[in-house]
Amino acid sequence: MSEIVEAGHGLIPVTEGEWAGWSFWQSDAFEQVAGPFYERRKDNGDWICAFRTEDRHMNGGGFLHGGCLMTFADAALFTIARNEMHDSFGVTMNLSGDFLNPAKPGQLVEARGEVTRGGGKTVFVRGIATADGTPVLSFTGIIRKTGKRPSSLPA
Template identity: 70%
Template sequence: MSENEAVGSSGGLVPITEGEWAGWSTWQGDAFEQRAGPFYEKQNADGSRVTAFRAEARHMNGAGFMHGGCLMTFADSAIFTIATDALGDSHGVTMNLSGDFLDAAREGQLIEARGEVTRAGGKTIYVRGIATADGTPVLSFTAIIRKVGPKKT
């Protein structure tokens, strides 16, 4: 599927086969993330996961830098990619998300997020990560996810 076909469609995680995002996947069924990003994700050969999107003019604030709310929205999406294995067959909701802005992101830059689960047990998952713009750290974040039940099939 091309990246243009994926955006706005209904459904689950689908692979992108053409364009800049070939080899990545995106969540078709999350209309908010599609409009905010769209955000893409993939699993690397080492098992780590990365989430990314390309910064566009619509993501910028009045000063021409990426809006902080856009970065936090991206981090909120990224924590679920980072916690995929810990979530298993459960859905989750964000209980807490904190971020420290480190630098400005600009239009055209590749925004990526990586991280780790620092603790998981029962219904609670703790995540920390960093978002970068063309490799420069722009946001560090920590989050707590609460599992809320099995995923619908």
């Protein structure tokens, strides 16, 4: 993936370790604290988003905190909708989720999904997050395109 990186913005490719071949957004400070969350394009052109759970992501019962999982789902909306968003910025208009199973420390959480309606300024997305292959969250969201990205920033 060849992406342009300028002034603290952009998709940063990872070249070493567990996440080699993935990328993360340098410009989203909150996602860096919550995650970081990684993404990559699959061979079929679809996108996948992932992170590995740590003790800091857990709730008082020792399971993945629902707020962390919803934050991940919010980030995954934009990863899943990457092809539809093209060169646009966007904001989440709606995000809802159904918690299906708990996740534990050390598990790989992945989100996949599809755009159910695109075109124009509104993009509808649905997805599923799994922890080591077990479904943990079913989610839907609506993204509102807010304008074009400057040509120096990645789409």
